[in-house]
Amino acid sequence: MPTQDQIKELEKKVEELSIFHQVGKALTSTLDLQEVLTLIMGKISELLKPSTWSLLLVDEKKQELHFQIAIGKDASRIRDFRIKIGEGLAGWVAETGEAAIVSDVAKDPRFSQQIDGLIHPHIKSVACVPLKSKDRTLGVIELINCFEESFPTEDLSMLTSLADHAAIAIENAMYVKRIQELTITDDCTSLYNSRYFNYMIDAELSRSKRYNYHFALIFFDLDRFKSVNDTHGHLCGSRLLREIGELIKGHLRDIDTAYRYGGDEFILLLPQTTKDAALLVAKRLCGLLNVTPIKLEENVTVTTTASFGVASFPKDATSKVELVRLADQAMYRVKNRTRNGVEGT
DSSP, rough: OOOOHHHHHHHHHHHHHHHHHHOOOOOOOOHHHHHHHHHHHHHHHHHHOOEEEEEEEEEETTTTOOOOOOOOETTTTTTOOOOTTTTTHHHHHHEEEEEEEEOOOOOOTOOOOOIIIHHHTTOOOEEEEEEEETEEEEEEEEESSSSSSSOOOHHHHHHHHHHHHHHHHHHHHHHHHHHHHHHHBBBTSBOOOOOHHHHHHHHHHHHHHHHOOEEEEEEETTHHHHHHHHHHOOOHHHHHHHHHHHHHHTSSSSOOOOEEETTTTEEEEETTHHHHHHHHHHHHHHHHHOOOOOOEEEEEEEEEOEEEEEEEETOOOSHHHHHHHHHHHHHHHHHTTTTSSSSEO
């Protein structure tokens, strides 16, 4: 006859197998990252019962951790915190890719009162494991006050395995996002491409007609772009296009979108914008190009100008084809007359 302890051990193994089955099923049945991560964190909560538990993701551009999921005591308060890679316990785990299991944080030199203590005022113990894909750390799972003297080896094994599953879900989501971006993004400028413009303007037409909104298109073409290619080479020409894309994106509202329409032609789509407001935006961008030096190579810096045409819905036209045509025509009138200017329809 099995002992009571053996029965409990078998029950725990069955529960663990059930959890991994559920997580594995979620990984193969959905690409919804939040759904999979919420399931994994929920199962960790059931097993280990921490006072607060969170999953942080790495922001590689900013070299920071941000809270993707935070549950438990003070969870709503900590969601907006960001932690520099290398700072505090979670930052150390993200930097090294190693787990940190600490029974008394006050005695651990990696503990930061300004970071860990501020985020978790009542912290005593922490179990913190990395979410790793190959040699890359994608995030961190952090459990607060889920043990006292020591963290059981079998619990650490379970936590590490679930962290591996979370890393798979994150990597899958990253691949899907990248594939989606490739289908709608121009490789040279990182702006949206003309295919996505056609989708977005259809959506904006539908929305604006329904709610009686205005919107505007700004069509612009770089002046004498061919001379840059002829003088400095096509690599410099491509770099100029990329820098122009970054410059434009940095001076638009969040709701505005920018597209490389083809060659050195660009389109800006400005929702809920009148014709007069769009003309002001175009003039501001035209002036910005005039005064912004762009470094193409170590000893090659240029400034460039562009010709801008503006058309608006519903003042100038109510169809996609007509709006693009009118903005294009206005741009060419500037191009053929003086260059480096702005005109409406």
